[in-house]
Amino acid sequence: MHELGIVVHISKTLEELAQENNITDIRRVTLQIGKVSGIVPEYLVDCWKYYKKKVPLIENSTLEYEWIEAITICDECEKTYDTIQYGRECPYCKSEHTVLFQGNECLIKEIEAE
C-alpha cells in the first residue's frame, strides 16, 4: 500500500505546517496528482479516511485532489505530446528518446484550516 505511506507523509508535513502557522483544525486538504505518478487517488482517499482518525489535527478533514496532465518531450524533434495517449514513442517522429516533462508529481496544493 504505497498510498498509505504517502498519507502518513502528508500528515507529518501538515503537522509541521500547523505548528508554524498556529493551526489546530484542518478541514480540507487539496492535492495535485500527476496522471502518471502511479498514485491511485481513490486508494489515497480511502487511506485518508482510515488514517485521519489517528491524528486530531486532520480528523475532521476531507482529502480532495486535482490532476496534473502528463506531458512528454521528445529529445529528437523537441515537440511535446500527451503521455497518456501516446506513451513513450513520439507521435511526430516515432523516436523513443523521450522524457517525461510533467505528470509525475504529488503535491500538497493548499489546505483549509482554523
Added chain:
Amino acid sequence: MYKIIEVKQSVFEDNNKDANKLREECKDKGVFLLNVMSSPGAGKTTTLSRTLERLKDTMRIGIMEADIDSDVDAKTISEYGIRTIQLHTGGMCHLDADMTRQGLHEMGMEDLDLAVLENVGNLVCPAEFDTGSTKNIAILSVPEGDDKPLKYPLMFQVCDVVLINKVDVLPYFDFDVEKCKENILYRNPNAKIFEVCAKTGEGIDDWCKWLENEVKAWKE
C-alpha cells in the same frame, strides 16, 4: 474563521529532509548505507549472501532485512555470522528514511563500515522514498525480462548500480542483455551495470570490488 493556506509542497519533501539528515549522520559515523531493491524473487538475499562471503573478513557489516512479514531472510543472513535485524513494515510496501534510521539505531551502527538495507521486494514504491542511503542498487533477474527498465523507469533512474542477475539462464530466455543495458542507460546514463549470477558466483568479484572501493571512498 477558516482560512486557505497555500502549501505547494511535494508529499515526499519531509521524507527527503529525513533522508538527507540520515545521510549526514552516516557520513559522520563512517557508515556506508547500501539500499538494495528489486522485485520479489530477483535474488536479493542470495546476492547478499555471495557478497558477504567475499567481504565479511575485510569490513564490518550489518544487514537490515525489511519485509511485510516473516524473518526467513534474516535467518538466512544470520548464518554468515553477520549482525542482522528483521524490520517489519506493518503492511507497507516500502521503507522510508525514518523507518531506516530507527532500524539502523536499533541494529547499532557505531562500529560498522557497511550497513545494508534489503528493501521490500517491489519495483514501484521503494523507488519513491529516499531511505537516506549512500548508494542504491537494483537487481534485475533474467526471467523478469529486459523491458523492466522501460516499465518501471523511476526505479532505474534512482539506482547507482544495476545487477543483472541469473545470467546462467540466459540461453533459455528471450532476454537481450545489450537492449536491457541500453534501456537502463538511456534513463540513467550514470548507472553502473554488472552481469552476475549469485548462484554460481559469476561476476560477483567485479561487483564486490566496486562496493569495496565505494565504501573506502565514503569513509575518507
